[in-house]
Amino acid sequence: MDNIISDIINNDLLFGKDKEKGIVGVYQLSDTSIRVFNRENDEVRFHDELFFPFFFLSDSSLLDGFVPEEKEKFWLIKLGGANYYQFLAIFQNLKNHRSALDFINKRQYSDKAENKNITYESNSHVYNKGDAVTQYLLQSGKTLFKGMMFDEIYRMQIDIETNYDPSIQRSRGYVSEEDEIIIVSLSDNRGWESVLHSKNSTEKALLGTLVALIAKMDPDVIEGHNIFNFDLPYLQRRCERHGIPFAIGRNGMLPKTYPASIRFAERSIDYTFFDIPGRHVIDTLFLVQSYDVSKRSMQSYGLKAVARHFGFASPERTYVDYKDIATLWKNNHEKLLAYALDDVRETRALSSLLSGSNFYLVQMLPYTYAMTARIGQAAKIEILLVREYLRCKHSIPKPSSGQQHSGGYTEVFLKGILGPIVYADVESLYPSIMLSYNICPESDELRVFPVVLNDLKELRFKAKEKSREEKNLGHTSLAENFDAMQGSFKILINAMYGYLGFNNGIFNDFMEADKVTSTGQSLAKKMIVEFETRGCKVIEVDTDGILFVPPENITTELAERELVNEVSKLMPEGINIGYDGRFRKMISYMKKNYALLGYNNIMTLKGSSLTSRSGEKFGRDFVRRGFEMLLTEDINGLHNLFTEYREKILNHEMDISDFSKTETIKNSIEQYLADVKSGKRSKSITYEIVIKAGITITKGERITYYISGTGMGNASWDKGKLASEWNKEKPDENTYFYLKRLDEHCQKFLPFFKPQDYRMIFSTDSLFLFSAEGIELQKEIRHTETTHNHEEPS
């Protein structure tokens, strides 16, 4: 076999033939369940407890090692996730590896699992032969979407509306369990749309119709925005009330639910996972948050805001406030139906936009679509390695404990207002290092890691080629599909470095992770030296990128490119420096904090101290406008800007959206209270607001608040109020506090002026009219006294 990844893509079907042993097919039904077709007695057995090892089967050969009794034992074993290790126990020389059976026992009887109330109830049913067998055999190739394009799968979008009953006690405008479902809107990726409602019937009839309709349409994928934490559990509860079986799985099967959590960068969200047999559930809310982890451009993850952000909100879109739903339902239910339909349309557009990379990942990973959408990057890498180990029938190591010690090299050499600017960066720094220096975890005895990385690189290259070819042929849709595919390879490639330093990774290796980063550091330093010896003034370096002012004789883009190319050639084999852009000017403020002014005169700000969404909007606006004025050297403008904001604050002329702050609640209230009590953390304003207001909140939600009162002290944990409590007629925001905040933002301009000039600009105390006369910008501020040495490291 020449390429591990190609092998997965081309050969893994969860379907085997072994008539002698009675197994006809192994078909993966959903994340946690597979089906085994046993023709011996012309029956189909369902084994929902089995975990993912069968996802690795490309044929039934892995079963050859079993004697029939053992095999039977295996099928019936009920271990939740642990049977994966059962597999290892059977294949393995367990020397120097974990005892698989110990592990199983620990898992099986773990208190933790019991407390979580996760049910692994036996769902082994016996069905008669007939249609079901044929149906599942036909679909066996379809579950992993092998060789399919994204458009070919059948996706259905779903959204529910409930009758908001104002007499019901509720927290924060959320629906209450007592609210009836009045509308279910549905759409699919083939252009079908439908709105079910109970205007002329009952909720019970509506739910019955819905369950039947899902069975009839038979989608592969069910999509919704916040579907795990709202639509599905709500539908399930209401069905329970009416005694309607919530049979939305294939072959009339019921969904299985269990608590799960998902992490987006630093915050994690709890949700109820719905495992719908035979179908995949995709929550577009997760897709959006995952997208925003790298883009950091969204203020809200709500469907309407997201649709506007991506620009597919229809201009005729109907907007309805939840408080008006009950009235509309009575007086103008057509409007409500239109609103509900717009919701599913936007969900469909959102999923079409963001699902592509997950879809193509599914074909490369031995995981289902639903699973791929909710696991992290490290799990994706690990499963590729494990899959190959299973194929080779080799044992699997334990994670090693320890810590990575180094990271990227970051330094600022010059601060101030500088230009012109060239930006260059080492292309795919860490993956390139890993390939060139043959990085491999020590525990990876089969040395699969570098092979997988190389395979991924080559396949990505091919997918890119293919995308280009199709584009040239005018096949736009195909080109886009191949582009999504190459993007999927890129995700995996970039995740491989992080996996090395991942604490729970079974193939982790902190020494190798350190080798990657320290090599990266010396490459960055070499890059600095080479640009400096060519007369460049280096401003800032961060990990793999460098910002510098080229020498005066280099004025055109072409000459800049040649310069970068020249330095690139001096780098070791496999390491290339790319020319990544040119800018008219730059404000170098701090490490990872700067402004760039393009030749189109558009300024971009970078860094948490200049752009953080946790700060007040007025502060961000103030800094942005001020930096624009720095770039145009408009000192009078700066002074006017300061007085403008000062006046606005003093006269309560700002809107709540300007001075409120939004922060994410990362822990549950219970967790917070416990941590404060034990002294593990100190009091925090957002949590205190939530407690004081008596609202229920799930972790991962965001709170918008402001500081009220007239006190002169600092903002403290008991002065916060919810933004919704603010009254325009009686503004009670704390003027003193927000003036202080304005002053703190002014400090960002301090480095660019002499102290006395700074005091003139950012004050209104002057007895004389302000004049910019004699004030000079501090344009070039040397930050570090050439800390790097120019000698070549040996």
Add this chain to the structure above:
DNA sequence: AGCTGTGGCAGGGAGG
């Protein structure tokens, strides 16, 4: 149950 990494800045609470 599941979780990719380090580096860096801002802001606030706690305690001296």
Add this chain to the structure above:
DNA sequence: CCTCCCTGCCAC
């Protein structure tokens, strides 16, 4: 006041 420590957010 100052320092220390923690959280949150961001760059790469």
